[in-house]
Amino acid sequence: MPRVPELPEVESLRRDLAATLVGRTFASVDVRLAKQVLTPTGLSVEHIIGQQIEEIRRRAKFLIFDLSGGLALVFHLRLAGQMIHRDAEQATLASGGHPVPAYDAPMPHRSTHVIFHFDDGSILYLTDIRQFGRVWVLPDAGVDQLIEQAKLGPEPLDPSFTVDMLRERLARRQKMPLKPVLLDQHVIAGIGNIYADEIIFASRLTPATRVGDLDDAALVRLHRAIKDVLGLAVREGVAEILNGRATMTRDFPRVHGRKGQPCPVCGRPIVKNQFAGRGTYTCPECQPYAGDGVQGVQSGDPAGVSEEAG
DNA sequence: AACTACTCCTGGAGGC
């Protein structure tokens, strides 16, 4: 199954690229698809040539390269962006993002749209079969502005993201179903469709559960699930992407992409349906109202949670 | 302000 880069994938990529790219200096840049590179007036991508990568940071799904000359490169991989760093002999040093094309495919691929060459002969390929990803070339101050404009919610893995903060973030979305709220980057940053399903399953809630119907116990469960699911994915280094092909570890993801397979908790088949316009995977037994619309949530069962099944 | 619909893309899956 194709995998869209979400917070854990971007964080893994950040960690790997930081190990191989910090200290490298840009020697040249080859932009093959102009729309993917955005620059404010007066700046062009050539301005990064001769600048050194000092630090690689992440905010939500944005990857930020801080450069020596007061500029920064900001990447957003969106649906299908992929970054591969190879040495002069084309041996892969670091790779991440969407697994298509395979990480060991010949580069540049026909969907490789931006190529960065470094002073040590190594090359960073930005490949994107959907062409939705973006790269910004910005002055330092412009990075803050870009992040500010995105009005991103808090980082869910930051220690400052507490149950109280979650409650406060959800307060203005009381009438909305849980799934689209989790996907809303303004509420909490970094969660995409795959991890939303995993978090909701781990919380033993349903995609349709109204945020306003969450009681304290459900909020605590939801908070723990966000931390656990994302934290595990970051710690495991997103092991389901191996050799550039999306596979699944034995037990992750637990429901997403597993239509018809047994639920890891109760053994009943996982069901796939559409919710809020997104492919949504649930266990009808552990998440009993999963297939219903918003109206399906019963007020007598605020969390929409079934009996503990193990 | 809150929410929905539409838009951008193309590999891959499914139908016949």
Place this chain on the structure above:
DNA sequence: TGCCTCCAGGAGTAGT
């Protein structure tokens, strides 16, 4: 086998 159609999916924007 091959041709055709349609879907996925983050996030910005326009419309209600």
